[in-house]
Amino acid sequence: MAEHQGSHTQPVGAGKWWDDRLPIARGVKQLILDYPTPKNLNYWWTFGSILGAMLIVQIATGLALSMHYVPNAGLAFDSVEMIRRDVNGGRLVQAVHSVGASMFFLALYIHLARGMYYGSFKAPREALWLLGCTIFVLAIGTAFFGYVLPWGQMSYWAATVITNIFAAIPVVGEPIMEWLRGGFAVDNPTLNRFFSFHYLLPFVIGGIVVLHIWALHVPGNNNPTGVEVRSSRDTISFSPYYLAKDLFAVVVFLIPVAWLAFFAPDILGHADNFIPADPLVTPPEIVPEWYFLPFYAILRAIDFPIWFIDSKLLGVIIFGASIVVLFFLPWLDRSRTRSGRYRPLFRVFFWIFVVDFLMLMYLGSRLPEGIYVTLAKLGVLYYFVYFLIILPLLSRYETPRPLPASISESVLPPARS
Amino acid sequence: MIHRKSIIAGLVSCAFIGLACAVPARAQVAEAGTPPVPQVQQQPWSFAGVFGRYDQNQLRRGFQVFQNVCANCHSARLLSFRNLEEPGGPAYSEAQVKQLASTFQIADPTATGGKRAGLPSDGWPSPFATDEDARAANGGVVPPDWSVLAKARGQERPFPQWVFDFFTTYQEGGPDYIFALLNGYQDPPAGFVLPQGKFYNAYFPGHAIAMPPPLSDGTVTYAVGPNGEKAPETVEQYARDVSAFMAWLSEPGLNGRKEAGFRVIAFLLLFAVLLYLVKRRIWENVEH
Numbered sequence: 001m002a003e004h005q006g007s008h009t010q011p012v013g014a015g016k017w018w019d020d021r022l023p024i025a026r027g028v029k030q031l032i033l034d035y036p037t038p039k040n041l042n043y044w045w046t047f048g049s050i051l052g053a054m055l056i057v058q059i060a061t062g063l064a065l066s067m068h069y070v071p072n073a074g075l076a077f078d079s080v081e082m083i084r085r086d087v088n089g090g091r092l093v094q095a096v097h098s099v100g101a102s103m104f105f106l107a108l109y110i111h112l113a114r115g116m117y118y119g120s121f122k123a124p125r126e127a128l129w130l131l132g133c134t135i136f137v138l139a140i141g142t143a144f145f146g147y148v149l150p151w152g153q154m155s156y157w158a159a160t161v162i163t164n165i166f167a168a169i170p171v172v173g174e175p176i177m178e179w180l181r182g183g184f185a186v187d188n189p190t191l192n193r194f195f196s197f198h199y200l201l202p203f204v205i206g207g208i209v210v211l212h213i214w215a216l217h218v219p220g221n222n223n224p225t226g227v228e229v230r231s232s233r234d235t236i237s238f239s240p241y242y243l244a245k246d247l248f249a250v251v252v253f254l255i256p257v258a259w260l261a262f263f264a265p266d267i268l269g270h271a272d273n274f275i276p277a278d279p280l281v282t283p284p285e286i287v288p289e290w291y292f293l294p295f296y297a298i299l300r301a302i303d304f305p306i307w308f309i310d311s312k313l314l315g316v317i318i319f320g321a322s323i324v325v326l327f328f329l330p331w332l333d334r335s336r337t338r339s340g341r342y343r344p345l346f347r348v349f350f351w352i353f354v355v356d357f358l359m360l361m362y363l364g365s366r367l368p369e370g371i372y373v374t375l376a377k378l379g380v381l382y383y384f385v386y387f388l389i390i391l392p393l394l395s396r397y398e399t400p401r402p403l404p405a406s407i408s409e410s411v412l413p414p415a416r417s
Numbered sequence: 418m419i420h421r422k423s424i425i426a427g428l429v430s431c432a433f434i435g436l437a438c439a440v441p442a443r444a445q446v447a448e449a450g451t452p453p454v455p456q457v458q459q460q461p462w463s464f465a466g467v468f469g470r471y472d473q474n475q476l477r478r479g480f481q482v483f484q485n486v487c488a489n490c491h492s493a494r495l496l497s498f499r500n501l502e503e504p505g506g507p508a509y510s511e512a513q514v515k516q517l518a519s520t521f522q523i524a525d526p527t528a529t530g531g532k533r534a535g536l537p538s539d540g541w542p543s544p545f546a547t548d549e550d551a552r553a554a555n556g557g558v559v560p561p562d563w564s565v566l567a568k569a570r571g572q573e574r575p576f577p578q579w580v581f582d583f584f585t586t587y588q589e590g591g592p593d594y595i596f597a598l599l600n601g602y603q604d605p606p607a608g609f610v611l612p613q614g615k616f617y618n619a620y621f622p623g624h625a626i627a628m629p630p631p632l633s634d635g636t637v638t639y640a641v642g643p644n645g646e647k648a649p650e651t652v653e654q655y656a657r658d659v660s661a662f663m664a665w666l667s668e669p670g671l672n673g674r675k676e677a678g679f680r681v682i683a684f685l686l687l688f689a690v691l692l693y694l695v696k697r698r699i700w701e702n703v704e705h
Binding site for chain 2: 040078081085091095240241245251252254261263266271274275412
């Protein structure tokens with residue numbers, strides 16, 4: 001495994017002719033198939049490939065759906081139902097697309113948590129992390145635009161609530177909100193532009209995914225020990241080793257996707273979204289999809305003003321900050337030890353953070369009343385204390401456990417004494 | 418090490434106990450003077466679960482109830498006559514559907530006189546020409562369209578249940594609610610002020626529903642089955658059958674979808690096992 005070069009069989013005939021002019025096959029071989037990968041990656045590392053596969057599934061099913069969907073306020077709801085009833089295979093394509101969005105976010109959160117736990121964002125991988133956060137933000141936008149398209153009650157009121165957020169900005173807020181909506185209220189122009197952006201953004205994501213993978217291949221993968229690759233003994237080529245492992249993981253991940261798409265396609269949705277959009281009737285409660293609930297809880301938890309900032313604007317600022325803070329992670333967690341495996345205190349705070357995130361997710365689905373308000377405030381407090389206070393302090397004062405000398409040493413069976 | 422793990426385990430279990438306690442606490446919250454809405458009972462639907470399929474005879478009975486009672490006020494704009502002959506539904510014969518469609522007069526500006534007899538490709542005619550007409554005839558409320566109504570209703574499931582629902586694939590909240598609603602008409606309890614023109618229903622949010630009790634025993638005469646069996650002509654049976662019909666109306670492809678699901682999941686499981694074996698074989702000689 002020491003020599004990655006030279007194993008390439010030279011193409012002959014037409015293949016050689018083409019390769020001499022545009023060496024795509026050679027490029028794929030050298031940059032992807034022969035890419036030296038640490039040999040100790042665990043299954044948490046397969047979620048990158050899973051996300052890539054899910055992006056392809058979403059784009060492929062979305063392409064088919066867009067051929068039948070009608071982005072018109074009067075026709076959108078029934079056109080989605082027509083896809084489910086009268087288009088050949090439409091019920092399946094629509095189900096996979098809506099279930100796929102949920103499963104994409106599940107994989108995305110696991111991928112993010114893996115990066116946070118194993119310190120994959122630390123030098124020299126900051127660019128990789130920043131691009132990943134950008135993909136996260138774009139995925140949030142894409143999913144939100146997509147949720148509006150069926151034009152049910154939840155779609156309509158989600159669009160209203162979210163565009164309303166911008167109205168909180170002083171002075172220019174109202175004009176921005178009207179500009180985004182294309183009118184004074186959410187209506188046909190809003191639906192049209194949301195459809196347009198829903199179609200555009202996945203391709204932007206695709207482009208940034210290419211940069212994300214590029215930024216991965218420059219420094220190479222992090223790994224569960226967080227110890228840099230020291231020699232070629234620490235690595236194996238991506239193909240066939242990780243190709244086989246990732247393919248296996250992707251197929252395993254597709255099993256719950258298929259389970260939901262075939263047996264419970266609407267279980268993740270909200271019953272109210274089967275009522276056509278009605279600007280005159282506000283639903284009893286407006287809740288986003290499950291994957292936005294933590295951020296929705298953060299938005300709602302701020303019900304008090306600070307100085308001259310009113311509570312609505314403050315909520316929006318804190319809500320925005322909860323995502324922006326992710327971009328600064330490489331400069332907040334400065335511990336020289338990358339992997340949480342060797343950071344006993346960090347691990348405790350990290351898992352509390354995971355529980356905190358899940359708690360916020362739950363609170364986002366509740367009406368903001370009674371104990372839930374207090375819990376949500378505590379949840380938001382810990383969210384920011386974790387990033388802005390705990391991580392910087394831990395990087396200074398925590399004593400990490402000794403690191404293995406190399407990746408190879410870490411995977412050898414314990415020496416007999 | 419153990420110490421740290423138990424802290425985490427403790428926190429996680431506290432969170433879960435918290436969730437478990439918090440959910441029922443909210444269910445009990447009700448406005449003063451309004452009796453709480455009871456929990457809707459889960460019904461044994463033939464189409465529940467991964468093996469569930471529609472019962473053709475039940476759908477036909479449900480269609481009878483719809484046609485004779487409910488369709489007088491409720492529209493079903495996504496239902497076409499042809500849907501009634503599709504497999505997995507009531508599956509009437511082509512001749513029966515043609516005959517049924519021809520009994521309706523369909524507005525068609527291209528026909529002489531503006532009307533013609535219905536065809537299987539026609540949509541189910543709405544009982545009212547406009548929403549205004551519907552409102553005027555129904556105390557100011559448009560009776561909701563039936564096309565996806567069974568999916569637009571349901572109720573929130575308390576904590577551990579909604580987790581199990583992912584495994585049992587419980588999707589029948591709508592039919593459960595509709596069945597409960599149709600059986601939920603009662604005399605208002607003492608002290609409850611019922612607005613003019615409304616009816617008291619135990620399961621309707623706020624209890625004051627504009628729809629008068631639509632069913633009564635014996636309103637619809639069921640056809641006798643091939644073996645001489647006949648379903649009871651009671652409100653409960655009507656409600657059950659019409660709820661099943663509404664479930665079909667909102668999800669007509671359920672049978673085919675589930676059958677395809679078994680094939681796909683079986684393939685994925687087999688493929689995953691094979692890929693695992695390939696992966697293990699490839700990694701055989703790597704220390705990792």
